Amino acid sequence: MHIRRTCCSVAALLTAALVWTGAAGAAQASTSITSSSSQVTVAEPPAGDRVLTEAGSRIRSELDAAGLSNRSASCRAGAVGAQGCGAIAAAAAIALSREDGLATIRVVATLPDGYELRRDVRVPPEAGGDDPAVLAVRAVELLRDIYLDVPRAVVSPQDTPELRAPDVATVAVAPASPPTPVVRHLGLLLSAAMLAGREGLGPSVAPMLQVGLTMGHGVSVTAAATGPFQSTEDGAGGSARTTQALATAGLRYELGLYAVRPYLTFAAGVHYMRVTGLPQTDSAGTASALSPLVVGGGGVSVRLYRWMAIDGGVAAAFTLPATNVTVGGEVVGKAGAPSVLGQLGLSVVFASL
Secondary structure, eight states: OHHHHHHHHHHHHHHHHHHHHHHHHHHTTOOOOOGGGGSEEEEOOOTTOHHHHHHHHHHHHHHHHTTOOEEEEOOOTTOOSTTTTTTOOOSEEEEEEEETTEEEEEEEEEOTTSOEEEEEEEEOGGGTTTOHHHHHHHHHHHHHHHHHHHHHHHOOTTSOSSOOOOOHHHHHTOOOOOOOOOOOEEEEEEEEEEEEOBTTOOOEEEEEEEEEEEEETTEEEEEEEEEEEEEEEEETTEEEEEEEEEEEEEEEEEOOOSSEEEEEEEEEEEEEEEEEEOTTSTTOEEEEEEEEEEEEEEEEEEEEETTEEEEEEEEEEEESSOEEEEETTEEEEEESSSEEEEEEEEEEEEEEO
């Protein structure tokens, strides 16, 4: 119901603005306004952008539902309005594009004296920038807001009841749209992780559980627990069984593309290792070590739905210092010099804050 009421409001406001446009043109004895100038031009989005293409279709559907004449047009990249779409004349124009990876909505309204009122709004992914329905509704609301601002921009207490066109200075100080609030998402990543050291240590597989909280601009705060990784190392003097586990907290920077999102990670924490000599050898006994840990790497996230993605990555894990595994005086493995940590799993967004 809310979307339809918004579109009806846009229709009433745009119709009123068009009547004012026709009256001003008649007073100046200019040529009559053609039917094309009463239309809303919806610029074709960049080719290959599935989200913006679907949002453009939804915008035209909303305008049709509101009874507003509209057309699709090819405009110069980043330019809409009186000069941006060739010879096409329109009371208003809407264009969708991407700036720095963020969906951007531009709405331009042409006034009778040739001046333009325009609004540019970037919509980050966490505020609906990857949702065509959200982008379409935001574009129609921006169109409504521009025509709501026309009376405030052109009328003052000293004016007569007749509307007058704003001067250049008035247009320059037109109020901007309020900033889009940042919506934080809490997500969970469950993966199968692989850890391999040096000098014959591993590789071994264990589960990894990671929790992340988005902070905006592609940055997330993460905390992860991984392990236990278990493997058996053999040497000339016997064999030993190793157990490793990692606990980290850090940051993740994700590029704002729609379906495929590369990312970088950096984290710090602790590395735990326990070495147990097998009873049938001369190395029976247990030793353990707890060391500071630094992990850095990257990966890629492939969106299946807005709330689910496949996540895979690889990182280098450094311990300070590196930990040697020895059996009978022989080094049969080395951890954290560095170790290689890889993971592949499924991430789910399960809450918004």
